[in-house]
Amino acid sequence: MSEQYFTQLLPNGMMLLGQKMGQVSSAAMSLVVPAGASHDPAGAEGAASISSEWCLRGAGGRDTRGLNDALDSLGCQHQESVLSEHIQFSAAQLGSNMAAVMDLYADIVLRPRLEETTFEPCKALAIQDLASLEDEPIHKCNLMLRERYYPYPLGRSIYGTEESLNAVTAAAVRQSVQAGFTPDGAILAVAGNIDWDKLCAQVQKLFGSWRGATRRIIKPTAPLGGVVHIHKDSAQTHIALAHRSVTISDPRYYAARMAEVVLSGGMSSRLFTEVREKRGLVYHVSTRYHSLKDHAGMFTYAATMPEKGQQTLEVTVGEIRRLAEGVSDEEMARARTQLKSSLVMQGESTSSRANAMTADWYHLGRLRTLAELSEQIDKVTVDEVIAYLCECPARNFTVLVIGPQPLDTRGLN
Amino acid sequence: MDFKQTVLDNGLTIIAEVNPDNVSMAAGFFVRTGSRDETPSVAGVSHFLEHMVFKGTARRSPFDVNREFDEMGAEYNAFTSEENTVFYGAVLREFQSRLVDLLADILRPSLRGEDFDMEKNVILDEIARYEDQPSYRVYEKLMAEHFRGHPLGNSVLGTTESIKALQLGDMKDYFNRRYSPGNVTVVAVGNLDWPALVDKVAQCCSHWKHFDVARDLPAAPRRLGRLPIVDTRINREHIGLMSPAPTSQDPQRFAARLASTVVGDHNGSRLFYALVEPAIADEASLAYDGLDGAGAFLTFISTDPDRAAQSLRIAHDVLRRFQDEGPSDIELQAAKNKIASSATLKGELPMGRLTTVGFDWVYRKEYVPLAAQIDKLLAVSAADVLDVARKYDMTATTIVALGPAEEI
Numbered sequence: 001m002s003e004q005y006f007t008q009l010l011p012n013g014m015m016l017l018g019q020k021m022g023q024v025s026s027a028a029m030s031l032v033v034p035a036g037a038s039h040d041p042a043g044a045e046g047a048a049s050i051s052s053e054w055c056l057r058g059a060g061g062r063d064t065r066g067l068n069d070a071l072d073s074l075g076c077q078h079q080e081s082v083l084s085e086h087i088q089f090s091a092a093q094l095g096s097n098m099a100a101v102m103d104l105y106a107d108i109v110l111r112p113r114l115e116e117t118t119f120e121p122c123k124a125l126a127i128q129d130l131a132s133l134e135d136e137p138i139h140k141c142n143l144m145l146r147e148r149y150y151p152y153p154l155g156r157s158i159y160g161t162e163e164s165l166n167a168v169t170a171a172a173v174r175q176s177v178q179a180g181f182t183p184d185g186a187i188l189a190v191a192g193n194i195d196w197d198k199l200c201a202q203v204q205k206l207f208g209s210w211r212g213a214t215r216r217i218i219k220p221t222a223p224l225g226g227v228v229h230i231h232k233d234s235a236q237t238h239i240a241l242a243h244r245s246v247t248i249s250d251p252r253y254y255a256a257r258m259a260e261v262v263l264s265g266g267m268s269s270r271l272f273t274e275v276r277e278k279r280g281l282v283y284h285v286s287t288r289y290h291s292l293k294d295h296a297g298m299f300t301y302a303a304t305m306p307e308k309g310q311q312t313l314e315v316t317v318g319e320i321r322r323l324a325e326g327v328s329d330e331e332m333a334r335a336r337t338q339l340k341s342s343l344v345m346q347g348e349s350t351s352s353r354a355n356a357m358t359a360d361w362y363h364l365g366r367l368r369t370l371a372e373l374s375e376q377i378d379k380v381t382v383d384e385v386i387a388y389l390c391e392c393p394a395r396n397f398t399v400l401v402i403g404p405q406p407l408d409t410r411g412l413n
Numbered sequence: 414m415d416f417k418q419t420v421l422d423n424g425l426t427i428i429a430e431v432n433p434d435n436v437s438m439a440a441g442f443f444v445r446t447g448s449r450d451e452t453p454s455v456a457g458v459s460h461f462l463e464h465m466v467f468k469g470t471a472r473r474s475p476f477d478v479n480r481e482f483d484e485m486g487a488e489y490n491a492f493t494s495e496e497n498t499v500f501y502g503a504v505l506r507e508f509q510s511r512l513v514d515l516l517a518d519i520l521r522p523s524l525r526g527e528d529f530d531m532e533k534n535v536i537l538d539e540i541a542r543y544e545d546q547p548s549y550r551v552y553e554k555l556m557a558e559h560f561r562g563h564p565l566g567n568s569v570l571g572t573t574e575s576i577k578a579l580q581l582g583d584m585k586d587y588f589n590r591r592y593s594p595g596n597v598t599v600v601a602v603g604n605l606d607w608p609a610l611v612d613k614v615a616q617c618c619s620h621w622k623h624f625d626v627a628r629d630l631p632a633a634p635r636r637l638g639r640l641p642i643v644d645t646r647i648n649r650e651h652i653g654l655m656s657p658a659p660t661s662q663d664p665q666r667f668a669a670r671l672a673s674t675v676v677g678d679h680n681g682s683r684l685f686y687a688l689v690e691p692a693i694a695d696e697a698s699l700a701y702d703g704l705d706g707a708g709a710f711l712t713f714i715s716t717d718p719d720r721a722a723q724s725l726r727i728a729h730d731v732l733r734r735f736q737d738e739g740p741s742d743i744e745l746q747a748a749k750n751k752i753a754s755s756a757t758l759k760g761e762l763p764m765g766r767l768t769t770v771g772f773d774w775v776y777r778k779e780y781v782p783l784a785a786q787i788d789k790l791l792a793v794s795a796a797d798v799l800d801v802a803r804k805y806d807m808t809a810t811t812i813v814a815l816g817p818a819e820e821i
Contacts, residue, residue: 023434024761026754057690064690068681072747075754078680093754124692132695132715134648135547233646235544266487267467267479277475280534283542305541334483341486341505345437348762 005367006196008203012210014183016203017357017367019191021350027095027192028350030358031105032086034215035180037158039085044168045153046160047176049129050122052080052087054173057118060107064118067104076101082158084150084292087180088358092351095193099202106206109181119170127166130159137402141238142301145400148228149242150295151220182212189357192350227399229406237309237403238301241317241412244392245289245296248363254376255388260289260298261335262327262385263320268334270319275302281312287320293363298392306404313407317394324389327382339377343370416780417607423623424595427614428780430602430770432763438509438603439763440610441501442520443771445598446591448571449495449564449705450628455583457571459591460493461536462584466500467491468528470518475528481515488764495556495565496705497775503764506604510613513601517617520592529581537577540570547644547651548713551815555653555711558638559811564629565707594618596626600771603763633657633707638811641821649695650721650816654712654728657805661703661776667793668801669708673701674748675740675798676731676807677712681747683731688714694724705776710807718818725812725821732807739799753787 006018040047057064071078071091078091089108091101133140146155160168188207190199246252264271264287275285285302300320304312346352347370360367397412415431447459469475482489482502489502500520504512543549553568560566571579599614635657659665677684677699688697694716702709716724740748759765760783769786773779781789814821 026758026761065681065686069743069747072681072751073743075750077751077755077758092758094757097754121690121692125689125695128649128692128695128715128717131717132649135651137545138542235541236538238545266483268476268483273476273479276535277479277531280531281538283535283539303542304538334480337486338483339486342488344505345488345503345762345764348436350761351758 003369003371005369007367008200010183010204010208012183012208014186014188014207014210015361016200017187017189017361018194018196018199019353019357020194020196021192021353024192024350025095026092026350027098027190027194028092028354029090029098029102029105029188029190030354031089031109031188032186032358032362033109033181034085034185035087035176036083036085037156038153038218039180039216040153040156040160040176041172043164044172044176045156045164046126046158047168047173048082048087049158049160050126050168050173051177052082053122053125054114054118055108055112055177056080057122058113058115060111062107070104071101074101084154085362090351090355098190098194099198102202102206110207110210112177114170114174114177116170119173123165123168126160127162130162130165133159137232137234137238138303141240141400141402142299144228145240145242145299145398148224148226148400149297149398150292151223154218154220154292154295179213179216182215183207183210184212185215187358187361189354189361191353191357223398225398227409229401231404232402234403235305236303237306237401237405237407238303239309239313239407240400241300242297242398243394243396245291245298246388246392247294247296248291252384252388252391254380255384256289256392257339258332258335258380258385259323259389260287261338262331263287263323265335265338270323271316274319275312275315279315281308281315285316291363309403309405309407313409314411317397317412320394324386324393327385329382332382332385336377340374343373414782418780419611421594421615421619423619423621424593425597425599425614425618425621426774427599427611428770428774429600429605429607429610430766430780431605431607432602433604435603435763437503437505437763438601438605439501439503439767440513440516440599440601441499441767441771442516443598443600443775444498444592445496445596445628445775446498447494447496448567448569450591451567451587455579455587456568456575457536458579458584458587459498460569460571461532461576461579462588463491463493463498464532464536465524465529465584466519466522468525468532469523470521471523472518478515478519481511485511487512493569495567495569499768499771501767509605510609513610513613514617517614520597521621524581524585524588526581529584533576537573540573540576543570547647547649547815548715551651551653551713551813554640554642554815555655555811555813558640558813559636559655559709560633561636561638563631563634565633565704591626593624593626594621595623598771598774600767600774602766602770628705630706635809636811637809640813642813642815643817643819644815645817647816649715650718650814650818652714652716652721652725653813654810656710656807656810658701658708658710659703659801659805660706660708662706663703663708665797665801666703666708667790668797669701669703670752671740671745671748671790671793672735672798672802673699673710674752675744676735678748678751683735684712684728687727687731688724693720693727697724697728710805718816721814721816721818721821729808736802736807739795739802742795745795745798749791752790756783756787
């Protein structure tokens with residue numbers, strides 16, 4: 001597979017990244033602006049979520065319907081996601097429609113209408129989304145875990161609180177947009193069937209004169225951490241645990257990813273084998289690596305019927321800890337193949353590539369090629385994995401449990 | 414892009430769409446069986462059996478099966494619906510033979526008693542998992558209510574009671590009635606070696622004994638069920654509507670798909686403007702599901718409990734109005750572009766293409782290249798879409814409402 005990457009820094013600070021992929025007819029873009037949930041002002045939590053919705057309610061010369069019609073007529077599959085640091089605009093369509101879609105996104109990001117009349121419905125939807133979370137314990141459990149694990153407010157829930165949403169005004173959200181929709185820290189990546197020179201010229205023309213505030217720096221406070229049980233008369237006890245890991249820019253990153261795969265990468269992984277296959281304790285158990293720019297964690301989630309909750313917790317934590325006692329050569333070989341194969345297969349998707357590029361640039365300030373990733377994965381030794389596990393021991397878990405009864409977590413520290 | 418097809422002596426069909434531009438290949442064993450093929454006393458057996466297929470064979474222990482999938486770095490899984498049980502994996506081209514060998518082997522599982530007893534716990538947990546998801550509960554209740562008395566009303570997961578009561582012998586009987594080679598299609602897509610694929614499948618599956626498999630295909634009832642379920646543990650009102658639609662064999666299915674996109678796509682549709690844009694509901698969407706000898710339009714709405722009745726009224730007005738006037742030219746063109754674009758994106762990945770190619774064959778014994786599929790879609794007129802909406806009467810809905818609302 002040929003890998004053709006391009007980079008271009010605009011004078012205003014916006015970064016443009018491209019990957020030309022042969023053999024595909026689609027093109028996908030990922031545009032991130034530093035307006036994520038951790039930037040929400042105190043008392044206006046949820047502002048980023050409202051912004052991401054509000055920006056699509058009319059932009060430039062188009063009202064809500066005009067903008068939707070224009071995106072739809074280009075077959076644009078789009079999604080707006082609120083992350084910790086960023087709001088991410090993702091769009092995928094035929095490569096031949098990419099330029100026209102880019103024109104629309106320049107309006108959405110640079111000239112959103114943000115009208116008073118469209119604000120109230122966006123706010124009302126945010127309030128309903130928050131209420132819906134109560135009916136999704138799996139999502140809620142993992143969301144609240146992340147909020148408590150990371151230094152506050154880096155992992156904060158994007159949904160805000162009832163209080164903050166009820167209080168938030170159009171002016172406050174407009175201010176958030178103004179502060180966060182800025183070229184300093186904005187990254188645009190396009191992957192697929194593209195003509196780089198034309199793309200560059202178009203982006204210069206659309207975004208070259210964009211001016212904005214300097215990107216805000218967040219000074220987080222200590223994580224809330226601890227053990228929280230939320231009572232719910234649910235069919236399952238939902239157990240979420242987090243413990244420390246290393247960031248993407250850390251030299252131990254690849255050792256951490258290997259540990260993650262050995263622990264939870266497939267049906268032959270430690271957790272699946274010991275918790276589900278041998279003991280029948282759960283349908284779902286997994287550990288996933290997640291990283292912000294300066295903090296990272298391993299996030300474990302398991303759910304089971306309440307009477308099996310305590311045993312599930314103990315066996316799961318026992319397996320996470322046992323990993324540091326040794327990893328076999330066979331496990332290392334499997335994990336390597338799994339990681340590399342998944343990279344190659346994701347490499348066929350224009351959307352995955354666009355997302356991976358904005359993430360690489362944000363975390364590392366450069367793009368990693370498939371060859372580099374592959375080489376790094378090959379280089380990791382068992383000793384490095386064990387050393388990583390000893391440096392980031394499975395202790396001091398942040399714990400979030402939703403279910404009918406609390407669990408005894410004394411063994412977790 | 415090249416299509417290949419052959420049938421083994423025992424009736425096992427093998428098809429492939431070969432695309433040398435891909436770096437990976439995907440393969441699946443599509444078994445034409447699901448909850449609609451169960452009797453009430455074994456409710457959930459299709460899905461439970463899907464789990465048991467991964468529990469080892471004469472040649473492999475359960476741990477061997479899991480380990481070998483992971484050794485190839487495969488992306489793999491299985492799913493069970495009302496009508497199909499599908500086992501699949503995607504790998505880099507070099508692992509084609511190993512993947513096919515493994516999938517073929519597990520399709521003749523040992524079904525050991527101790528594994529059955531252990532896995533029963535996992536199934537019961539899976540049922541509990543869905544119990545905590547109101548949106549899934551609404552879907553299941555809606556199918557049961559709309560198709561009451563018809564096999565499509567059967568639950569895929571079964572119930573805690575039916576699973577607890579299920580015996581290993583029941584599962585073996587079901588397997589021996591449904592997993593005939595004539596009821597299985599091997600589907601492969603992507604960068605693959607066709608002659609090697611046929612050789613490998615023949616080597617692994619030629620000993621499978623053929624027997625006849627039948628499926629009851631009674632006409633779908635036209636029911637107008639009303640099922641309010643009060644559950645105060647739930648925060649929102651989750652509403653599902655279902656009405657008849659073209660079958661998956663019906664040429665009108667393209668018009669039905671377009672109707673569903675115009676009326677109920679997640680964004681920019683009539684339901685979106687009527688309910689989500691003004692924040693009356695946080696979710697309102699309509700989908701078309703073409704089934705074997707039946708079909709359904711499904712609408713889902715999530716709203717405040719005290720706005721449930723209002724949401725329902727508005728949704729019905731949207732459906733009625735659509736049936737009166739049909740789509741505008743702009744709406745129809747946008748729907749076509751959205752569907753064509755999403756099919757193209759999905760088609761660029763072997764995993765995405767696998768189910769499309771597989772189900773085209775399972776339901777219609779046809780292969781349709783992506784470009785031809787898009788051409789068929791583009792050829793549908795506004796009159797065709799209006800026709801389908803009127804013929805099936807999208808307002809003739811079965812309604813299930815789940816949540817705290819006392820009255821709707």
